[in-house]
Amino acid sequence: MENNKIYGVFKRILCVVLAAGMVVSTSACNSNAPSQKGTDKSGNSKIEIEYWYGLGGTLGKEMDNIINDFNASQNRITVKGVKQADYTETSKLLQAAIAANQPPAAVLMPPEYTNKFMKRKALQNLDGYIEKKSDFHKDDIIPALLNYGTGSDGHIYALPAYSTTHILFYRKESFKKAGIDPDKALKSWQSLAEASKKLSVKKNGETVSYGWDPMYEPVHFIDIARAAGGQVLSKDQKTVTFDSPEWVESWESMRKWINQDHIMKFNFGGEGWEFWYKTMDDVLQGRTAGYTGSTADISDLDFNIVDAHVQPGWKDKPAKPYIDAVMSSVLAAAPEQQKAAAFEWISYLSSTEENSKFSINTGYLPVRTSCREDKQFKAYVERVPAMGVAIDQTKIAIPLFVDITGGKVSQAIKDALDLVLIENVPAKEALTREKKIAQAALDEYWAAQS
DSSP states (O other): OHHHHHHHHHHHHHHHHHHHHHOOOHHHHHTTSOOSEEEOTTOOEEEEEEEEEOOOHHHHHHHHHHHHHHHHHOSSEEEEEEEOSSHHHHHHHHHHHHHTTOOOSEEEEOHHHHHHHHHTTOBOOOHHHHHHOTTOOGGGBOHHHHHHTBOTTSOBOEEEEEEEEEEEEEEHHHHHHTTOOHHHHTSBHHHHHHHHHHHOEEETTEEEEBSBBOOSOHHHHHHHHHHTTOOSBOTTSOSBOTTSHHHHHHHHHHHHHHHTSOSBOOOOOSSTTHHHHHHHHHHHTTSBSEEEEEGGGGGGSOTTTEEEEOOOBBTTBOOOOEEEEEEEEEBTTSOHHHHHHHHHHHHHHTSHHHHHHHHHHHOOBOSBGGGGGOHHHHHHHHHOHHHHHHHHHTTTOEEOOOOTTSSHHHHHHHHHHHHHHTSOOOHHHHHHHHHHHHHHHHHHHHHHHO
């Protein structure tokens, strides 16, 4: 079914191109264009819109459910969900559809793609729709998430659909046996390192059980550097700053704890997410006392064995955990009626009741603070306290770094991390080396903007 829908999109795009080059009749194109109107059972006019999203598995099924609920909740709008394999495919198809002047009414994308289309002025300014909807309550959306959809002009171009953050998971029995208070040990990376010395087990001079696994994931180490006071770029986004003393100090400490002291470890390599699940298994099976993971892990963990905690700060500085979101946007080139209908749909998706339901069924975080008071969500948090920990962390969370170069700065950070963790290169050397590559990419980006 999904392949047929995607084929239909390409067919419409091809039709427009042929019409421009070969004077094909417009009726041929219109026969395959998204229907703006239909009729309900009473014969009333009904607007049909397409919503593109690259979701599969549990996420895809839950999105289908919410689309069906929305369609059944009223008689004015019908949402047709059009699935792609992933967000990258959604972005590529959307770019082609916009070029052919055949965009869908609404689309779901992560911040980096949302930012790209926002800068191209392809997304609709939603401020007018928000102001007219008295029950929208913009202030209820977590500020860091709303920030992802806010342009440099201060206008809102996208709404968060769901979110995630990374928290700590630790073995209760390991901490208890070592006589370690989790709240004290997990307050800072320094106190966690001290606890890791006690939690690590060595036999014949080799570590067989480690105190912590910070997880081989660049965003975790960006969180650590930002907790220490570092930033990826300068405020004007013109200068790469990930070689600052704060980055060097924090990453050098991690290098020593992992590669010299052997009180922490990490898994890497393998197929797909193999390293991630191996890390979870290490904790559940007692080879590591804890790890830094995602809220999406909650459904796969045994909370008879582990418990959750917010991220640690750096020395006496507070934690700076990221919070990520996937954003819903309305396309500026869509017909006016479709745009209004699309806003009704994406505001429904981000409503307290529906967002709470999505979170309960997927393990992802809700985007509204009012979800904490939703009856069903409160009952869920009572059953799964780790979700309550994640919700608490959203109060201090900040937006994830969004790479304006299209991934080149992020790749330089990952390459530096590989040098530090895998090749045991001193942090200053690795960060300085990769900063030059990242700065060249950033300079190239700004040159193209002038």
